[in-house]
Amino acid sequence: MALPQTVSFGWRIGVLAWLCLLWLADEGTALSIRRSTLNVKADASSDRIAAARGQQSRLALRKGSRGRSRRRRGDAKGKEGHANKAYGAKQGENRLLPAGNIATAPGHEGVGRWHDVPYGHFRPSFGNGAATAPGNKTTPQDDPTGLAPALAPGVTNALGEGFDPQFLTVPLGNGSQLFVTPDVNFGLQAFLRASTDLNDIYRDEAKNHVIFNYSSTDYPEGVGTEAADITPWDGGRFLYTVSAVADDTMRALLSRTQDVLGEYEDLGRITHNGTALKGFDPHVIVHPNGKKYLTWSNHEYVQIVELTSANTADGPIVNLVSYGVNTEAPTSWFYPNRINGSQTLNLAYAEGNFYQSNYNTRVLFQDVSSDPLDPAQWYQRGASTLSSSSSRGVFGPGSGSFFRGPDGQTWFGYGAFDDQDGAEDGKNDRFVRVQVAAADDKGVWIPTQVVETPKTY
């Protein structure tokens, strides 16, 4: 969640301090309020604390709504970039830049067509075809100039109702491939949608498979499964990581075999130095450098840490990017660098309010030889890669994943609203879209038009 640039830095600190107090007082309640507070940030003129409390009902609605219609069974989606998912290793401190600095410091306009900027100059991109600020319902202005075309050969978008897709493409060995993507029910179950055809992976509930039931005896407080990820793991197995909103932690499930739809073992919470990591939207990067990394959102920053096993992290926890709150949903892919034969790690993430049309998709990137744990070795693409489009009827495109598409090219799957008002009516009516995600010569995803999605559902 990003804060509007118009909001003072002091206000951000105040809200964060308040949230910390709440956290100490009642962790569970604070979590709900904190997520809700993100929604409130835009309304700078109102009583923010009162509003934040009120937002709890909105969060409940969001969850209830998701539970209402999205949770089905799917077969599996996967991320193909897994092998590619990179995780980095290093740490630095990413401080928020005062808004004035962001806007006025000279020499920060960035280089190249997309105004790429180094660490220290990352900034939100509201106004790039989307609403002008978090919480602003300004009609998105469509300016397709210079954007890569929206392509999705062989697929009828939207795929169906859903959100937070993390597609993985699993070769079947007979020339076919299985697309898989996790699904959740905000309760005790973890699902995988799976199909050889993207066209029915969300449309056909028979493609949605329960891969794990958390027991209400073992988990009397519930789990609250949300926003899961699936990654190829050692020994041909699959690591399924899932947000547990009941206690704001992340949990790991490991397949017992090489069957992505087979039995999964509960590895419990992902811990760091003996303590459960806090946050949501986990994503695992298996890096060509031989290391594995976990990247996620702690509600404020997209963070990254080295994974030393499927459920333990070690070393520094690094803040990569934030605009104050809830910058979220990291996902990764390695594109070839056609200029010098290297590879470029792309870390896409979402910024803006998750329930509004200013939610959009951004990209950080670095060379494969760089250290993912060193923020100073990351760059930001200056323009958002996916933004709302009124003419195409796509609002709030974000929280998605890269994968190998049916035509062999790199694709990106994501959720978006059909309605400019997003989830303001309390219903999280997102639909999953997939489209080609082309990169430039240096291996960075090019800002792309969102695919038109006539309602066929």
Ligand SMILES: *[C@@H]1O[C@H](CO)[C@@H](O)[C@H](O)[C@H]1NC(C)=O
């Ligand atoms: C929303 O956009 C309008 C028009 O651009 C602007 O006047 C208003 O200040 C914005 N509101 C917020 C909260 O940014």
Ligand SMILES: *[C@@H]1O[C@H](CO)[C@@H](O)[C@H](O)[C@H]1NC(C)=O
């Ligand atoms: C490969 O196997 C899958 C699952 O058994 C099947 O659905 C698919 O049609 C097969 N593909 C080919 C080309 O035979």
Ligand SMILES: *[C@@H]1O[C@H](CO)[C@@H](O)[C@H](O)[C@H]1NC(C)=O
């Ligand atoms: C999960 O529980 C459901 C019943 O609620 C059952 O049908 C299903 O087989 C279980 N799946 C697994 C993987 O335990």
Ligand SMILES: *[C@@H]1O[C@H](CO)[C@@H](O)[C@H](O)[C@H]1NC(C)=O
């Ligand atoms: C790990 O936890 C112990 C006990 O809380 C603490 O003393 C130590 O500093 C921690 N180490 C790291 C690297 O965070």
Ligand SMILES: *[C@@H]1O[C@H](CO)[C@@H](O)[C@H](O)[C@H]1NC(C)=O
């Ligand atoms: C390739 O170019 C990138 C910058 O785009 C640079 O970081 C990297 O070190 C280069 N790699 C090689 C092998 O020249």
